[in-house]
Each structure stands twice: as C-alpha cells, then as structure tokens.
Amino acid sequence: MTVTAQSRPAGLLLRRWRERRRLSQLELSIRAGISTRHLSFIETGRSRPTPQMILRLAEQLDMPLRERNEVLLAGGYAPRYPRAGLDAPELSSVRAALRMVLAGHEPYPAVVVNRWWELLDANAAVPLLTAGCAPELLAPPVNVLRLSLHPEGLAPRIVNLAQWRSHLLGQLRRRADQLGDARLVGLWEELRAYPGGLDPELPAGRVVLPMRLLADGGELALFSIASRVETAADVTVEELTIETFYPADTVTAESFRARLS
Incomplete structure (x- = not known):
C-alpha cells in the first residue's frame, strides 16, 4: 500500500538521522548490508527506497517508531507501527x-x-x-x-x-x-x-x-x-x-x- 509522499523526501530524513547518530555512509551501509553507492542514491533521492529498505535502515539507526512511520510516509508508504491511545x-x-x-x-x-x-x-x-x-x-x-x-x-x-x-x-x-x-x-x-x-x-x-x-x-x-x-x-x-x-x-x-x- 502506498500513500501520498510528504514534503521532505525519505532519503533526506534518513540522512539527517544518520548524521544525528554520527555515522558515515560507509558505516551505515556496512551495518545495513547494502552498498555505499546504494545508500548515497537513497539519501540524494536518486533511488526510491522500498518500505523494507526504510525499515532496515531505521533499525540500524535506532530510530523511534514515531519517526520510522514518518519516513515511511515521506517515502509514499503507509505507517507500519500503530499509535493507539493509552485508553484504547x-x-x-x-x-x-x-x-x-x-x-x-x-x-x-x-x-x-x-x-x-x-x-x-x-x-x-x-x-x-x-x-x-x-x-x-x-x-x-x-x-x-x-x-x-x-x-x-x-x-x-x-x-x-x-x-x-x-x-x-x-x-x-x-x-x-x-x-x-x-x-x-x-x-x-x-x-x-x-x-x-x-x-x-x-x-x-x-x-x-x-x-x-x-x-x-x-x-x-x-x-x-x-x-x-x-x-x-x-x-x-x-x-x-x-x-x-x-x-x-x-x-x-x-x-x-x-x-x-
């Protein structure tokens, strides 16, 4: 399932999180098991990541679930993690x-x-x-x-x-x-x-x-x-x-x- 992409590209959000975690593209690509070239293409918007790739990178970046959903939305995909009210x-x-x-x-x-x-x-x-x-x-x-x-x-x-x-x-x-x-x-x-x-x-x-x-x-x-x-x-x-x-x-x-x- 896909949804309308948000104004900030998924690749840009992922790059910001990589920088927040103080990881180089090489370090993150090794952890995620992908090539540095592929990661660079994702971050610059030259390649559209699949939802599975977004979640793989988000896991290696130790991103909170709220932010993982935001990156999925930015990539044009439905959120993966529910957000129920505490009284639900x-x-x-x-x-x-x-x-x-x-x-x-x-x-x-x-x-x-x-x-x-x-x-x-x-x-x-x-x-x-x-x-x-x-x-x-x-x-x-x-x-x-x-x-x-x-x-x-x-x-x-x-x-x-x-x-x-x-x-x-x-x-x-x-x-x-x-x-x-x-x-x-x-x-x-x-x-x-x-x-x-x-x-x-x-x-x-x-x-x-x-x-x-x-x-x-x-x-x-x-x-x-x-x-x-x-x-x-x-x-x-x-x-x-x-x-x-x-x-x-x-x-x-x-x-x-x-x-x-």
Whole structure:
C-alpha cells in the first residue's frame, strides 16, 4: 500500500538521522548490508527506497517508531507501527501493568510520562510532592519538568535546585538532540530561562543525585529510576516512561511510610 509522499523526501530524513547518530555512509551501509553507492542514491533521492529498505535502515539507526512511520510516509508508504491511545482497548494489558507498578511502588512516588514528560498517571504518593504548587501547573496536561523547575512549582522547595536543574536540563537536552524533536527543544529553551542556576557537580560522597525537597518543615531526599517497555511495537507504548522515586535516606523512607500509612 502506498500513500501520498510528504514534503521532505525519505532519503533526506534518513540522512539527517544518520548524521544525528554520527555515522558515515560507509558505516551505515556496512551495518545495513547494502552498498555505499546504494545508500548515497537513497539519501540524494536518486533511488526510491522500498518500505523494507526504510525499515532496515531505521533499525540500524535506532530510530523511534514515531519517526520510522514518518519516513515511511515521506517515502509514499503507509505507517507500519500503530499509535493507539493509552485508553484504547488494545492497550488494556499495558494499562494494567502500569497501574500494578505504580500501586506496588507505594508509599513512594511513581509517575508515568510520555515522550515530552507529560504526566499520564501517578500513584497516591505524588500529591505529597506537588502540594503547594500553582493550580495552573497542575492542570492537564501536566509537564513534570515544568512543574519541577517553575518558580511557582517545586523549585522554591528544592534545596539543591541548581544541581537538580542541571540534571533535568541535561536529560532534556540529550533527548531533544537524540530525537531531533522541536517540541523538546522548545521546552528546553523555556525551562533554562527559569531562575535557579546550574551546578553540574555531583555532591561529594554521593553515588546518585537526590532531589532534596522541603516538606512540612523537614527535608526529603529522593532519587529516581526510569523504566521503559523495551518490546513495544506501538508508538504510544514505546514512548512511555515509568519514573519511580526512592528514598535516599532513612528519614525520607520513614516520612513517606508515615504519610501513607
């Protein structure tokens, strides 16, 4: 099946992804098992790639499913990967698994976010972190990075704000660069304009960087671990990230257990 090709040729998109991955034509052609000449013809538009060739190159370039669909469309082909809403019946097992992870992580906070760090779900511990934030920052779609760094969000209560800003902005910049996503670049530009300073140095003696947050007159220390569905064949599922927060000290652990007991 073919569809109307988009304004940007498939070959140009593939070339941009090759350059983003810092691969030469020779390196990519070896990985994909094709000649450098053939790859050059594809990138310059002298040869129209088949959908199978697009997918072969996309796999070697480790392209996200969303972008693989875009290249297929640009080549005049139908998208290969579905993009169901998270509330769609076919994702019921995924939703159930996500809820199991979120609930099982209590009494500590856990969230599910999408590609742009928009909040899709959260467990009962998260409101303990967001108490006192401006209502407009908590109105859907909530962007958890904006909520963290905005002057009317968590930022005034983050003791090590400069370090935490450096961590979040660095993470956002890397994803924006990896994906070439203009929306992520725009978010990075917005957030870096917020006050708070930058301090990329890890505190002495620390193996992880905790977020140190003032709450009820005390201080909580939390670090996070992010998980993804590595076997995803749906765009929505591939773009999901579960971020679970863990206590960095016994005081924080006891505080959360007491709050949700």
